[in-house]
Amino acid sequence: MTLSASTPNLAVPEQESCAEGAQPSLRERILARFHQVAADQEKTIAPLTDELVLLESGLDSLCFAIIVATLEDELGYDPFTEAEDVFFPVTLGDFVRFYERVR
Amino acid sequence: MSASASRPSLRETLLRSRRLDARRIFGAQAEIDLAQIAHGTALGGADLAGRSVLLRVADPAYSAVGLIELDGVARRIVLCPPDLADEALPGVIETARIDAVVYDRAPPPGVAGLVAARLTLPATPAPPQARVALDTEWVMFTSGTSGPPKMVVHSLEGLTGAIKPPAPDDDPPVWGTFYDIRRYGGLQILLRALLGEGSLVTTAPGEPMADFLARLARHGVTHLTGTPSHWRRVLMTPGANLAPRYVRLSGEIADQAVLDALKARFPGVPVGHAYASTEAGVGFEVNDGLEGFPAEFVGRSGPVEMRIVDGALQLRSSRAASGYVGAGAPALAGDDGFVDTGDMVERRGERYLFVGRRGGIINVGGLKAHPEEIEAVINRHPAVRLSRVVGRKSPITGAVVVAEVVLSAPASNEGAVKDEILAECRRGLAAFKVPAMVKFVPSLALSANGKLERPVA
Numbered sequence: 005m006t007l008s009a010s011t012p013n014l015a016v017p018e019q020e021s022c023a024e025g026a027q028p029s030l031r032e033r034i035l036a037r038f039h040q041v042a043a044d045q046e047k048t049i050a051p052l053t054d055e056l057v058l059l060e061s062g063l064d065s066l067c068f069a070i071i072v073a074t075l076e077d078e079l080g081y082d083p084f085t086e087a088e089d090v091f092f093p094v095t096l097g098d099f100v101r102f103y104e105r106v107r
Numbered sequence: 108m109s110a111s112a113s114r115p116s117l118r119e120t121l122l123r124s125r126r127l128d129a130r131r132i133f134g135a136q137a138e139i140d141l142a143q144i145a146h147g148t149a150l151g152g153a154d155l156a157g158r159s160v161l162l163r164v165a166d167p168a169y170s171a172v173g174l175i176e177l178d179g180v181a182r183r184i185v186l187c188p189p190d191l192a193d194e195a196l197p198g199v200i201e202t203a204r205i206d207a208v209v210y211d212r213a214p215p216p217g218v219a220g221l222v223a224a225r226l227t228l229p230a231t232p233a234p235p236q237a238r239v240a241l242d243t244e245w246v247m248f249t250s251g252t253s254g255p256p257k258m259v260v261h262s263l264e265g266l267t268g269a270i271k272p273p274a275p276d277d278d279p280p281v282w283g284t285f286y287d288i289r290r291y292g293g294l295q296i297l298l299r300a301l302l303g304e305g306s307l308v309t310t311a312p313g314e315p316m317a318d319f320l321a322r323l324a325r326h327g328v329t330h331l332t333g334t335p336s337h338w339r340r341v342l343m344t345p346g347a348n349l350a351p352r353y354v355r356l357s358g359e360i361a362d363q364a365v366l367d368a369l370k371a372r373f374p375g376v377p378v379g380h381a382y383a384s385t386e387a388g389v390g391f392e393v394n395d396g397l398e399g400f401p402a403e404f405v406g407r408s409g410p411v412e413m414r415i416v417d418g419a420l421q422l423r424s425s426r427a428a429s430g431y432v433g434a435g436a437p438a439l440a441g442d443d444g445f446v447d448t449g450d451m452v453e454r455r456g457e458r459y460l461f462v463g464r465r466g467g468i469i470n471v472g473g474l475k476a477h478p479e480e481i482e483a484v485i486n487r488h489p490a491v492r493l494s495r496v497v498g499r500k501s502p503i504t505g506a507v508v509v510a511e512v513v514l515s516a517p518a519s520n521e522g523a524v525k526d527e528i529l530a531e532c533r534r535g536l537a538a539f540k541v542p543a544m545v546k547f548v549p550s551l552a553l554s555a556n557g558k559l560e561r562p563v564a
Contacts (some may be wrong), residue, residue: 044529045538059316059343065336065472067504068343070543077544084502090368092342 030107031100035079037071038063038096042051045070054097061096108341114242116179117301121145124304126279132300132482133326134168135311135319137228141175141301146464147230150176150209157162157241158207159183161200161215169211169226170289173298173524174227177209178263183244185258189312191248193217195256202433203246203258208242246432249293249385253370259428266298268426269389273303279351280305283323287312291385292358296332298488300360305330316340320347334358335365336504342368351371357381358473359505363398370396384493386439387446388426399452400461414445419465420452421445467561469506471499471539476508481542484535487516490514490524495551495559496542510542515550519549 028036035052042049042063049062058068076082082091083106093099121127122145132139149172160181162173172184177184185203196217199205207222208214214223226495282300287294288309291464302308309325310319322342323331331339332355341347342365354369354376359381369378382390383401390411393400406412411424423445430439440446448464452459469476478496485494493513498506510528518524525545532541552560 027225046533059340065340065504065505066131066539066543069471069501069507072503073499073501073507073509073543084364085500090364090371092339092368094343094345 007041030079030104034071034075034100034103037075037078041067041070041074052096054100057094057097058096058099075103079103079107115177117263118145118179118241120302121555126304129279129554130252130304131326132168132171132297133306133322134166135309135314135322139168139228141306144172144175144232146232148176148233149173149226149228149230150224151227151231152233153222153224155209155222156180157182158222159185159205160223161185161187161196161203161205161208161218162224163187163196163208163215164211164289166211167288167293167311169228171301171307171309172226172228173209174297174463175301178243178245179241180243181205181207181243183246184245184247186289186294188248191223191256198316201255201256216326224556238529245427247294247385248346250435252386252536257436258432260430260432261388261428265388265426265428265488266294268424269295269300270299270302274306279331280544281327281329282306283310283326283328283331283351285306285310285319285337286358291383292332292334295383295389299330300380316344317347320344320349320460320521324348329353330355330359334473334505335361338365339370339503341374351376354378355381357383357472362464362502364502366396366398384446384448384450386428387422387448388422388424390424390448392424395456399455399458402457402459404455405459412445415452415454415459418451418453420448420450420459422448455564458548463498467497469496469508471506471508472504474537474539476540481510481532481536481540485510485512485528485542487531488524488528490516490518491528493551493559495561498560499543504539507543508540509544509546511548511551513548 007027037102038049038052045067047062047067050056072082072084088105093102121141127142128143130141155177158181160177162170162184164170164173185199185205193216196215205221208218209226211226234406242262244259245261245263247261249259262335280303282296282305284293284296288294288297297307308323308328328349329351331351332480335356336359338356354373357380377394378396379392379394381392391400391404405415411422413457414421427446428439431437447455449464451462451465464470467478481496482494485491492515493511495511497509499509501507528545
């Protein structure tokens with residue numbers, strides 16, 4: 005049996021604009037929060053790719069706590085608290101998928 | 108008041124222990140050979156007998172050396188935590204009647220006139236000392252409070268009261284801790300390593316988590332301890348090749364999510380959480396994998412007695428501190444010997460769960476933020492009439508700081524006011540105290556006696 009290649013890890017698009025009138029995607033809203041918190045906390049943030057290890061992004065635990073709290077206000081849920089199976093994301097891709105899965 | 112010691116000093120305990128030659132303290136910078144420390148002197152033979160010593164080191168691993176050197180010799184050791192500012196030293200020296208200072212790199216400012224001794228490694232061989240005469244006072248600082256730091260007095264017997272002697276056939280443990288060993292939680296782990304015939308891997312401020320985890324793996328850590336917030340960071344760090352035999356949490360509320368995540372990450376490994384405070388000492392350990400603690404703990408007899416008064420946990424224990432340092436300091440325990448921890452609990456069935464701290468004190472990743480200090484900074488803004496700072500639960504740091512602000516008059520530029528408030532907070536406060544969110548509200552409820560109503564944080 006041949007194993008198929010794993011799903012390619014696609015880089016996250018850098019631009020956050022979207023088509024006129026369309027709602028920003030969940031991914032775009034999450035990335036916008038990363039940029040906002042980095043700016044507020046005066047942190048230099050690494051390019052936001054799926055493979056980026058969260059703790060190597062330039063943001064610290066406090067920044068992630070703020071991101072999760074502000075996303076909860078914006079989206080109405082917090083997957084860390086609501087998920088059936090507990091999971092702590094390692095990469096940015098994990099983080100986005102966690103929000104997509106629990107949505 | 109130091110009495111003659113009826114107990115062995117730390118150095119004597121080390122000298123009597125097995126496998127001393129193999130034991131180390133692996134610091135971020137220094138690797139300390141415990142046999143060399145036990146058989147020698149790192150203080151160049153300085154005579155600090157009977158003195159009241161300020162232990163002020165830059166490298167936390169050196170504090171372990173200082174404690175081994177001074178226990179049983181000094182009348183009092185004041186162990187400075189990493190965040191104690193130089194400006195606080197004159198007050199500490201006066202209050203604690205310090206007459207000597209032990210340092211590692213450079214003497215701290217403002218200690219002219221005190222006997223000063225430098226810790227240098229490697230230790231030089233020294234003849235065995237005369238049997239120890241003093242039951243040294245161990246003085247520690249309470250964590251994260253505003254205002255002048257408070258010092259509490261412990262004895263080595265009380266500090267080690269919860270530590271079981273090593274079993275003869277146990278493999279020697281290698282302890283690791285994310286805490287700084289100059290604070291109560293970290294000191295507990297240092298003492299477990301020293302009394303338990305083990306080694307210890309310590310971290311230093313600023314060491315990246317991935318580097319520390321790599322060192323823990325390299326030294327084969329078997330017993331690893333930290334706050335829930337530390338552990339969440341471990342769970343978010345890739346490639347950490349750890350195989351501990353025991354995982355322990357303390358210092359913050361351990362919620363079910365982090366306990367479950369650790370059980371999944373380390374299958375088959377016992378995951379325990381412990382309750383301790385600098386004032387009340389080690390209270391209890393919970394090893395059933397569930398958050399909170401069994402209701403049957405309350406009212407049972409034993410070395411630590413527990414009761415709940417107005418929703419707050421109180422402890423009476425021989426492991427508690429004996430008091431605060433300084434004339435006119437408040438009593439640490441009530442007349443009946445119970446220490447009010449300020450930690451609020453709620454009963455749910457057969458379990459008590461921690462719900463926060465009295466007075467709205469917010470625990471952000473193990474660091475305590477007082478709402479009044481933050482409100483004072485916010486209230487400096489001319490457009491602000493009133494503010495209230497509360498904790499909001501966070502799955503990452505346990506809690507984050509949130510500010511609710513009442514403006515003097517409706518502002519057309521709320522965004523600009525918010526930015527100015529946050530800029531002022533960043534100038535005047537540690538990062539964990541800066542509100543993660545600022546919300547404008549029309550009013551804030553006051554209690555009957557005119558104080559802000561504070562929810563349990």
